[in-house]
Each structure stands twice: as C-alpha cells, then as structure tokens.
Amino acid sequence: MTDVVPPGxxxxxxxxxxxxxxDDRGAWTIVTDDGERQSGDPFCLHEWDINGNYSPLAE
Ligand SMILES: [Zn+2]
Structure with a gap:
C-alpha cells in the first residue's frame, strides 16, 4: 500500500x-468564484466528482 492523499x-x-x-477547519468550504459562491442547488443530492483529480500517490 502507498500513502493516500485525500482529495482537496x-x-x-x-x-x-x-x-x-x-485544513484549518477540517471541513468542506464552498468555493467563491468572482464573488459568487459555487453552492449549486441546495436541493441537489450531490454526486461528487472526487476521482477526476484524485491522486492515489503522495508527491
Ligand atoms: Zn449537486
């Protein structure tokens, strides 16, 4: 097994x-882009794409 880097x-x-x-809060934070919170649809059953840029190998 190699070190696993959690998705950022x-x-x-x-x-x-x-x-x-x-990292400081140990929680997910909504990204703000051009002053607009990328909060999406509050009623959405979010389907997280965390594999696209997920690297299983520590750098
Ligand atoms: Zn969603």
Whole structure:
C-alpha cells in the first residue's frame, strides 16, 4: 500500500457545486468564484466528482 492523499476539492456532477477542503477547519468550504459562491442547488443530492483529480500517490 502507498500513502493516500485525500482529495482537496470536489465538484458536484449534477448541480456544479464546488467545494474545497479547509485544513484549518477540517471541513468542506464552498468555493467563491468572482464573488459568487459555487453552492449549486441546495436541493441537489450531490454526486461528487472526487476521482477526476484524485491522486492515489503522495508527491
Ligand atoms: Zn449537486
């Protein structure tokens, strides 16, 4: 087994919500782009795409 690096961000494939992992708070935080929170649809059953840029190998 190699070291696993947890994903630093996640995007919902359904509504486009974009979260970033906040290490300091230990929680997901909604990304703000051009002053607009990428919060997506509050009623969406989010389908997180966290495999697209997920690297299983530590750098
Ligand atoms: Zn969603």
């Amino acid at each position: 961000e996640r995007i919902c494939e359904r509504c486009g919500r974009h979260d970033e992992w906040d």
